[in-house]
Amino acid sequence: MAPFLLIALLLVYLFTLNSFKAKKMGHPAEVEVLSKALSGIGVDEKSLVSILTKSHHEHKRSIRRGCSQFFFEDERQFERWNDDAIKTLKGEFKRFKDAVVLSLMHPWERDARLLKKALKKGPQQYGVIVEIACTRSSEQLLGARKAYHSLFERSIEEDLAAHIKGSERKLLVALVSAYRYEGPKVKEDTAKSEAKALLNAIKNADKRRLIEDEEVIRILTTRSKPHLKEVYEQYKKISGKSITEDFEAELFLKETIECLCTPHTYFTKVFDTALRVDANEDAKKALTRLITTQEAGNFKGVSAKFAHKIEERVKGAYKDVLLGVLARGEMNGQV
Numbered sequence: 482m483a484p485f486l487l488i489a490l491l492l493v494y495l496f497t498l499n500s501f502k503a504k505k506m507g508h509p510a511e512v513e514v515l516s517k518a519l520s521g522i523g524v525d526e527k528s529l530v531s532i533l534t535k536s537h538h539e540h541k542r543s544i545r546r547g548c549s550q551f552f553f554e555d556e557r558q559f560e561r562w563n564d565d566a567i568k569t570l571k572g573e574f575k576r577f578k579d580a581v582v583l584s585l586m587h588p589w590e591r592d593a594r595l596l597k598k599a600l601k602k603g604p605q606q607y608g609v610i611v612e613i614a615c616t617r618s619s620e621q622l623l624g625a626r627k628a629y630h631s632l633f634e635r636s637i638e639e640d641l642a643a644h645i646k647g648s649e650r651k652l653l654v655a656l657v658s659a660y661r662y663e664g665p666k667v668k669e670d671t672a673k674s675e676a677k678a679l680l681n682a683i684k685n686a687d688k689r690r691l692i693e694d695e696e697v698i699r700i701l702t703t704r705s706k707p708h709l710k711e712v713y714e715q716y717k718k719i720s721g722k723s724i725t726e727d728f729e730a731e732l733f734l735k736e737t738i739e740c741l742c743t744p745h746t747y748f749t750k751v752f753d754t755a756l757r758v759d760a761n762e763d764a765k766k767a768l769t770r771l772i773t774t775q776e777a778g779n780f781k782g783v784s785a786k787f788a789h790k791i792e793e794r795v796k797g798a799y800k801d802v803l804l805g806v807l808a809r810g811e812m813n814g815q816v
Contacts (some may be wrong), residue, residue: 552587583774588625607653641657809810
């Protein structure tokens with residue numbers, strides 16, 4: 482029997498098997514659509530868009546469990562994507578494969594893979610590490626670290642420490658290692674004291690780079706987000722300027738502060754860059770990454786501003802996915 486016929490029969494068998502399993506799960510129609518697409522049998526773009534933009538995180542978890550030949554239960558308790566399935570998917574889709582992959586993948590695995598890719602690409606992509614470390618909750622970041630262990634048999638901390646040689650290493654390792662307090666309690670006196678410490682670091686920046694200042698690193702990598710927002714406000718009262726203005730010369734520190742204290746500022750910047758006529762491939766991928774991985778609250782006041790630009794600049798099913806996710810307000814950031 483010809484090899485190609487054997488392959489075709491195998492694909493049909495796998496699809497039939499998964500369709501049978503789908504009936505036992507909660508969402509047989511969605512699983513069937515995904516099984517066809519992931520098997521390379523056929524891509525129903527409209528149905529895929531509907532699944533990606535209307536499914537909440539628990540629904541997607543059920544779908545992943547229904548596609549058992551593409552996802553399997555990892556020992557660290559997340560549905561892990563079969564590497565061969567990712568390769569098949571990337572070969573099958575031309576326009577919106579990244580959105581499909583990021584939307585379907587378990588958030589822990591997704592973030593772990595994004596961190597690995599950013600590390601491989603080098604300094605120009607280290608901002609992705611800052612983005613993930615600073616916009617996720619403590620539990621989400623911990624989950625990404627667990628998934629990184631399973632996927633790459635190393636810790637993200639040791640990979641960052643081993644491969645980053647610049648002065649940003651200490652900041653990035655500390656950011657991904659953080660497990661921040663997430664309660665509302667803030668001590669105003671402490672915030673004011675730390676705002677003064679940051680201002681003092683600015684004044685001494687000619688003697689020591691801000692990114693090498695131990696006190697700056699400690700404050701930004703250990704304090705809770707509510708506390709840092711209070712530090713941000715106290716700094717403005719004391720100096721008459723925002724911290725980000727004074728940290729302009731240190732990109733990674735500036736983006737750290739934006740993601741922690743004023744995420745809408747960071748997201749607006751990424752949207753603006755991605756939706757320019759001359760936007761490069763990295764900028765376009767950043768748009769996909771943000772819209773498919775962030776929680777609804779992080780886009781407050783931003784989505785409406787940029788929806789019309791997406792309508793004008795983006796085409797096809799990819800556009801439908803981006804607009805659908807924005808309209809729904811479900812950013813797939815929860816486990």
